[in-house]
Amino acid sequence: MTGRPSLPDALSGRRGTAAAVLAVSLFGLVARLYDLGARVAHQDESRVAYWTLKYAETGVHEYRPIVHGPFLPLVESKIFAVMGPNDFAMRLSVALVGTLLPLSAWLFRDRLRDSEVVALAALFAFNPILLYYSRFMRVDVPLAAFTFVALGLFVRWYDTRKRRYLFAATASYAVSFATKENALVYGLCFLGAAVLLLDHRLFLARVRDRDPLGELRRLARGALTFDPVAALSRDDRGELLRGLPDAVRARKTGILLSAAVVLEFLAIVVFFYAPRKGGYRIDSGTEGIGLYWSLEELAAGRPGMFVAVVEEALLGSWTKFMDLWGAGEDHEFLYYWNDYVDTMEAGAAVLVALAVVGFLADRYSSEGPRDLVALGGYIGAVSAFGYPIITDIPAPWATVHAVVPLAFPAAVGLALIGRWGRDAYVDGDGIGVAAAVILLLLIVAQVGGAAMDTTYRNPADPDNELVQYAQSSSDLKPTLEDINRIARENEGVDVMFYGGEFYSPNDSVSQQPPAHPGNWFHRLPLAWYFEAEQHRLRGSDAEFVVNSTRSSDFVDDPPPVIISTRTDAGAYEADLEGYRAHQHERYLHSSTIVIFIDEDYLE
Template identity: 25%
Template sequence: MAPRTFALALILCVALAAALRLPQLSLRPMHGDEAVHAVKCWELYATGRYAYDPVEFHGPTLYYATLPILRLSAARDFASTTATTYRLAPAVAGVGLVLLAWLLADGVGRSAALWAGLLTAVSPALVYYSRYYIQETLLVFFAALAIGCGWRYGLSRRAGWAIATGAALGLMHATKETAIIAWGCMAAGLAAAWFPLRSRAQACPARLRDGGLALGAAVLTSVLLFSAMFSNARGPLDSLRAYGVYVSRAGGGGAAGDHTHPWDAYLRWFGYWQSGRGPVFSEAGVLLLALVGIAAAARGVEPDPRRRALARFLAVYGCLMPVVYSALPYKTPWSFIGAWHGLILLAGLGAARLTARAADIAGARAGRDRLSRAGLARAVPGGAALVACALVAWNLAVQAQRASTRFAADPRNPYVYAHPLHGVERMLAWIERLAAVSPEGRDTTIQVIGENPWPLPWYLRGFARVGYWDDSPERLDAPIIIACNAGEHLGVRLGDAYQASHYGLRPDAILTVYCERSLYERFARAAATAASEPATRVVDEP
């Protein structure tokens, strides 16, 4: 493939990725995790202060990546920000992930890099979680950046690429604690790539210097972010202490037990999923192409030893990541997308290998050569492989669009995990209608009762007087009371003084909104007046 053709095709893949990731970012209700991160990010933006918590919330790169968007949005306060404001940062990272295939093009071949870029662009999982305000997409982006820059350094031995590799590794650490899993798999891949070349390896001073530069860049980048630009000395130390917490969590301990799943959960979520009469979601085509890529890497068909080494690295990295994540009891679908991208890189190798003979179609000559039996024997398998791979990509794109739009908050979507329903948006609309007729307006007092109120703090951010309780407080007298999975005792306690309405928060959680009877009657009178106004205007018309 000519360089210009590759560049144009990769740009088209980037455009496709943008078309799937950027539109309608506010379509889906905010997940509880997204709401938490939005609050943390706004605190950083509004106060300029950040303190890393080794128990929750992960690293700060997501928040710092969002700051330019917040500045451009000219948001006056937290209430004036939108879901799009926050989700734009990971969406852009998801688009950029496609572009990073360029870094590996002369290592895996332009065709393989292009296929990897296309599959990255249309993968339903990668598309869906690129539209999610959590750390995973940034972590995958920085991991791919580290691999790409590491390959560029291996080719050129330029110190700049070593520094870029180290900075990317540092950004991984400052994004999420699970970066250590990717580092371990990268180290194993490097060992597999280096071992056959060990007789040629030389620990020359320049390489030792570049290794030191990479390490320094990684440490400096991580410390800079965890310390909030050197304003919090505890941050870098807490980032190391956090691993005690996350080792326990990865084993399913504590509250993480809610996310304990069997070893094959990722295979079911990503390989084949159908819930009830819902649509089939399957990225099995990526798995099949990845198997071909693994076989090609194992055979070592590349004549250049450095390209063979890169293929071995990708094979080991791409195989180990799914194994490690599947072995951990703690599982969420978004945790796996880093491993999935490793498999997509291998799938790019596999697709390129399968379609290598497709060039015979374009190269067929008119006349006897075109109709010769040998020419057809070469062209037909290659053409069939090309069509099959294209159909895989097309099917994934259709699924990605479906998962991110119509089924964006539907429990039948495997990527919808512990996710709020649209009922939370209807609840907000009801509360806003009540506030519109309340004498206090948006200063109306709201009491929220429930152990885990998220994402309600996001949806109620426009109200000035909101309080949260794990259990029913002694004093319950707010005009509006919201309870999650409220028992009968709360309704009995409030009696006829409140009007109740119900909204789905999640499939296993119901929100009950209790509206003070006097406020409800005020709303009913206002609604009746509004309903009668059109008829009055018709009668009064001359």
């Protein structure tokens, strides 16, 4: 039988592949930005946004492990300065960084087939878990994005020996350390995966009738001996190797290059982790240090503060991290594991299935396992079992760190189905074409349906497995709009929190993490919205929020808005006249609060 002519392949050639990756990334960006501010802020989002706004107003900041790395506060404070504090601006940096993932697929073009590169971009762009948490003010997606962008850049440097990739990779990897402490976990995962890839080398050496020990010695020499000539471009190598003096100069160049990379990494880490304007210690009356102050001192010939800033950014931050997270977590594995599996089933079932197919197909292909595909499979598998052990709460966002690496073998599996359909068409196999098309349509339908349901239709539904418990399941936005309008119209106290659940003896402690003592945390996410409105009302004489535990403080002259738990409302509800009650959940369930609003203002 004569085969049919080949299909016009839109992905053939590098230009077509680049165009496809760019198109997928743009669609992914639109999906991330669409209606970005609609969902009510999660407790974690609201506390970080609150403290970020405080930093934007005061300029005072220092690393606190309870907020994770300083990336979001430092970046989002600049966005707030331009766009103002709101939910869209709060999530914007994460959405933009999340788009780096599909774009990063292009960096692996020499290690994957063109169809696999496009498939990888599509999986990064539209996987429901990655999409949901790219629209969420948490650093898990930025951590994964910066880490795997760094991996792609390191791969490009290794393949081309162009220094710009090395410096860009170092910068991306350093920024990943500014997002979240889990960057250390990624380092361990990469190290463990490297050991397994070494096993690949030794196994293949035996299969190809080479001495495994000789192969090990060769690899060890390459790992322990820095070859500065290899760090140069191919065009420069021949000339530099013609004489010993040139080779010596090249070695010196290599040493300088290594030193520059280390200094670049440390400089970026110090920039993010250094305290600003004295840090929080300045509020207690003690002498503080700050990054920009130290640079002024250094320019004046006084390096003492600069040395102290570097020490605080590196050693001080490490000490804080170990004090809070260094002890690890002690909890029942199966409970956390079941929650993790439920999230993966809801948001990554197709990706996991494709990853298994792609990993096995690549491992047992005639060309043998490719390092990149195997690395993704190993890190993804370890993360799926490891994160339920190390996380402090059942957290659906932890699945991000399994989904991203598993996308590499999943891309192989997805592209394999596409090539199967293409080959069937060329061979005139109608049944094969139909099977491939149906399978691809089912994949698109399942992933698209899950993304639409979890991210857009029900982003705060208790039945949504991607939603963590501290997400309010109520639509607070209409009530908040009423409260904000009241704040603009009313003179005097606008909002009162009533009862021990919300009481804080000194609200000034909330201005910096960890906001103890007191129950300020229980006011979230409302505290973020009230602070954002207070920021917009700067210059007015309104006293926006107060708190009390005695109803006698306000029943004779109540403020227009009173907030309490359903139980505490019984102490004063009968004394309120002309107030309308609005009930909302602070969390997914079992957290009802009552917001009483003066109906005169509602009219």
